[in-house]
Amino acid sequence: MKTINLLFLILLLMVFIGCRNSESNNPDYTVYQGATLFDGTGKKIENSIIIIKEGRIETVGDENTAIPDNAEIIDVAGKYITPGLIDAHVHLSATGLFDTRPGMIKEKLVDSLNYLAAKAWTKNNIEKYYEAYLRTGVTAVYDNGGSPWTITLQESAETNLNAPHVAAAGPLITPAPERFVKSINPPVEKEMVRLTSDSLGQKVVQYNTYLGSTGIKIWRMSLDDSEFMANLKAVAEEVQNVGNKMIVHVSTLEEAKAALELGAKLLVHGVNDKIVDSEFVELIKNKNALYTPTTGSSDLWRLAMMALLGEKVEINDLNKVVDERTLRFLNNPEEYISDFDTLTVQEYIDFSLSKEYRKSDSLELANLKKLWEAGVTITVGTDAGIPGSLHGISYYNELEEMQKAGIPPAKLIIMATRNGAMAMERLDDIGTLEKGKMADLIILEKDPSEDISHMRSITHVMRGGLLRPVNEKFDK
Numbered sequence: 001m002k003t004i005n006l007l008f009l010i011l012l013l014m015v016f017i018g019c020r021n022s023e024s025n026n027p028d029y030t031v032y033q034g035a036t037l038f039d040g041t042g043k044k045i046e047n048s049i050i051i052i053k054e055g056r057i058e059t060v061g062d063e064n065t066a067i068p069d070n071a072e073i074i075d076v077a078g079k080y081i082t083p084g085l086i087d088a089h090v091h092l093s094a095t096g097l098f099d100t101r102p103g104m105i106k107e108k109l110v111d112s113l114n115y116l117a118a119k120a121w122t123k124n125n126i127e128k129y130y131e132a133y134l135r136t137g138v139t140a141v142y143d144n145g146g147s148p149w150t151i152t153l154q155e156s157a158e159t160n161l162n163a164p165h166v167a168a169a170g171p172l173i174t175p176a177p178e179r180f181v182k183s184i185n186p187p188v189e190k191e192m193v194r195l196t197s198d199s200l201g202q203k204v205v206q207y208n209t210y211l212g213s214t215g216i217k218i219w220r221m222s223l224d225d226s227e228f229m230a231n232l233k234a235v236a237e238e239v240q241n242v243g244n245k246m247i248v249h250v251s252t253l254e255e256a257k258a259a260l261e262l263g264a265k266l267l268v269h270g271v272n273d274k275i276v277d278s279e280f281v282e283l284i285k286n287k288n289a290l291y292t293p294t295t296g297s298s299d300l301w302r303l304a305m306m307a308l309l310g311e312k313v314e315i316n317d318l319n320k321v322v323d324e325r326t327l328r329f330l331n332n333p334e335e336y337i338s339d340f341d342t343l344t345v346q347e348y349i350d351f352s353l354s355k356e357y358r359k360s361d362s363l364e365l366a367n368l369k370k371l372w373e374a375g376v377t378i379t380v381g382t383d384a385g386i387p388g389s390l391h392g393i394s395y396y397n398e399l400e401e402m403q404k405a406g407i408p409p410a411k412l413i414i415m416a417t418r419n420g421a422m423a424m425e426r427l428d429d430i431g432t433l434e435k436g437k438m439a440d441l442i443i444l445e446k447d448p449s450e451d452i453s454h455m456r457s458i459t460h461v462m463r464g465g466l467l468r469p470v471n472e473k474f475d476k
C-alpha cells in the first residue's frame with residue numbers, strides 16, 4: 001500500500017512538473033507539430049515534428065520524435081512546411097523599374113528621370129525590399145552585383161530578423177561601352193567598372209574582395225572582343241588568387257563554355273541560342289559550377305514596359321508585399337519618367353512578343369530541363385531589380401516558369417532552398433531544415449510538391465525562429 005502511495009505521489013509530482021513546464025511563459029523550445037514537411041534535401045516527412053530552440057533547429061522528425069518538457073507546442077496539422085526560399089539572383093540597389101536602368105530604353109530618358117533619387121531611395125529604404133522578400137517567403141537573397149554598399153548588407157542583415165540573409169557581389173565588371181557604364185554609375189561611386197586593362201580588372205577583384213564581396217560578377221561576355229577576353233583572363237586568375245569566385249552572365253552556348261573554361265562557378269541567365277551539347281554538360285559538372293536561369297524575367301519586363309505606356313498592369317500580389325513607391329510608379333509612371341520615346345518602348349514590347357524572342361525563351365526552358373536531367377545543380381533566381389522583376393513576388397513567377405520547363409515541383413523545392421544556399425556558400429547554416437541550422441522556414445496552406453504555384457498559399461514566414469504572418473505588415 002505504502003509503495004503504491006509513493007508511486008502515486010511521484011506520478012502526481014511528474015504531472016505537476018509537466019504542467020508547469022508546458023504552461024511556462026518562457027518555454028525553451030517551440031514545437032511545430034503535424035505538418036507535411038519538405039526538408040530541402042528531397043526528404044518529405046508526413047506528420048512532422050520540428051523543434052526549435054533559440055532561433056535554430058534542434059530536431060526534425062516524424063510523429064515519433066520525442067518532445068522536450070519545456071516546450072510550446074503549435075499545431076500545424078494539415079499545413080505544409082519548407083525551408084525559407086532563396087533568391088539566388090537579385091539586385092538590391094535597383095528598383096525593379098526603369099528608373100534604375102535608364103540606358104535600357106533610350107538615352108533621352110536619363111535626363112527625364114531622377115536616376116540619383118531612385119538610387120538613393122533603394123539605399124535608404126532597403127527595409128521595404130527586405131520585408132517584401134520575407135513576406136514572399138524568401139529568407140535569403142544573393143545580390144549578383146550592384147552598388148558597393150550592398151556588400152555591407154551582408155553583415156547588417158544577418159542579425160536583423162526583419163531582413164533576409166544577404167550575400168552580395170558588389171560592383172560588376174563589364175565590356176559595355178563607356179556611355180552605358182557612365183549612365184549607371186552614380187557620381188561618387190562605381191556600380192559597374194568597364195574592363196579596360198588587366199591591371200584594372202585585378203584591382204577591382206582585390207578591392208571587392210577586400211570589401212567582403214561574395215563573388216565577382218561579370219556582366220556579360222564579349223567573345224569577339226579579344227582585348228576584353230584577355231583582360232577577363234587576368235580577372236579570372238586574380239579571382240582564383242584571392243579565393244573569391246566568378247559569377248558570369250551568359251546567354252549563348254559559346255559564352256557559357258568560355259565562362260566555365262575561365263573558372264566561373266556560377267552561370268546566370270542561361271543558354272538561349274541553341275540546345276546545350278554534351279561537351280557543355282560535362283564541363284559544367286566537372287567544374288562543379290551552378291546554373292541560375294532567369295526564365296520569368298522577360299514577361300515581367302514587358303509588363304513594366306506596358307505600364308510605361310500607361311496601360312493598367314495587374315500584379316499578382318495577394319499579400320500586398322510590394323512597397324508603395326513601386327506601386328505608385330507602376331500606376332503613375334508619368335510622375336517619374338516623361339519625355340520618352342513611346343515608339344521605342346512599343347518596339348521593345350513587339351520584339352518581346354516576336355517569334356524570334358519566343359524561340360530564345362523556349363530554348364532556355366528546354367536547356368533548363370536538359371541540364372536538370374543531367375544532374376547539374378540549378379538554383380532559382382529572379383534578377384529582381386531589373387525592370388519588371390519586382391523584389392519578392394517575382395519569385396513565384398520564376399518558379400512557375402521553371403515548372404513549365406518540365407521540372408517536377410518537388411525538385412523545384414530543392415532548387416529553391418538547398419541549392420540557393422550552395423550558391424550563397426551558406427549551406428552549413430541555411431537552406432535545409434536539419435539539426436543545427438537556422439530556423440528559417442515557411443508555412444503553406446497547399447502542397448507545393450503538387451504544384452509549385454502553391455508557394456503562393458504561404459501564410460507564415462519564420463526567420464531565425466521568429467514566426468510572422470505574411471498577410472500583414474511587420475510591426476517593427
Ligand SMILES: [Zn+2]
Pocket residue numbers: 089090091144383386
Ligand atoms: Zn542580374
